[in-house]
Amino acid sequence: MTWAIFHKHRPTILYGISLALLLFLLKWLELRFIVINHIFEIYAGAIALLFTGLGIWLALKLTKPKVETVIVEKEVFIDTKEFRFNAQEQARLGLSKRELEVLGLISEGLSNQEIAAQLFVSLNTVKTHSSRLFEKMEVKSRTQAVEKAKRLSLIP
Amino acid sequence: MTWAIFHKHRPTILYGISLALLLFLLKWLELRFIVINHIFEIYAGAIALLFTGLGIWLALKLTKPKVETVIVEKEVFIDTKEFRFNAQEQARLGLSKRELEVLGLISEGLSNQEIAAQLFVSLNTVKTHSSRLFEKMEVKSRTQAVEKAKRLSLIP
DNA sequence: ACTAAAATCACCCGAAAGTATGAGTTAAAT
């Protein structure tokens, strides 16, 4: 049935097709013409598009991120009253090793007699040590010596 | 003198200047020629530059800024060994106010005589106070008392 | 090897610290 219709209107259809082709040709030629006439603008447009894209890419890729600084307070418990022997004070006062040793034992509450026993020396020796100690530290008694020694970080 | 030199070599100088101008003109013409011959490339380059800039501008203007959060820890030093009077120990040992007062002055290195003067009492009173103090604290001397009192946080 | 500082010890003496005992006063609790 379709075939029959084709055969019946063959000239008309051919004419139609020919007309359509002609029109298409004309439109194509027109487009070509436009394209040729505006080739520069099109090229420029393409470049513009391309390089706009490039610019955006560059900007996104190469910019440094903004840095936002957040300060968090962290509690650090530090023993500020930790004992650290002050050798400078010892040198300044000119205290000898033995004198310092006696000072330490005095600060522990030992009597001269006990200190003598501890150090395997005579009571008199301990007395002379403590005497020189008091002289050098410019104090008048063992309690003052202990108090000052703690202040000067000579004993804990 | 400079003027004299100019007058003397006037033709030479003029000739030199003319030559220089001619060379400059030729170079300029050559440049013009190059520019005209490459007008399209130059134009394209200009567009490329312009739109790259536009792209960058767009990217920077229209995108949200990147934010990088940096956490900086700030150390806060806290004193852990602060003196806190130990009232419990005082109660446990049964130390009276006056005895504690005497203890404090002893720890400062004062003699019994000085303590007596400070408290407006007699030397004997100070002695009895310190004696009872030593009994209660179970020590035998002022230095021991000071040492123990510090351990028990009765004095700083 | 010589010297200076440190460590050791002894003796004496006065001052301070600490013990023992007793007692008077005051303030707070029952």
Place this chain on the structure above:
DNA sequence: ATTTAACTCATACTTTCGGGTGATTTTAGT
């Protein structure tokens, strides 16, 4: 009102501390 604890003071006595002086021995630095 009475009791109790804290504060006060005194006297007598013992022990320890601290100053003064001098001497001997180690140790360390030049």
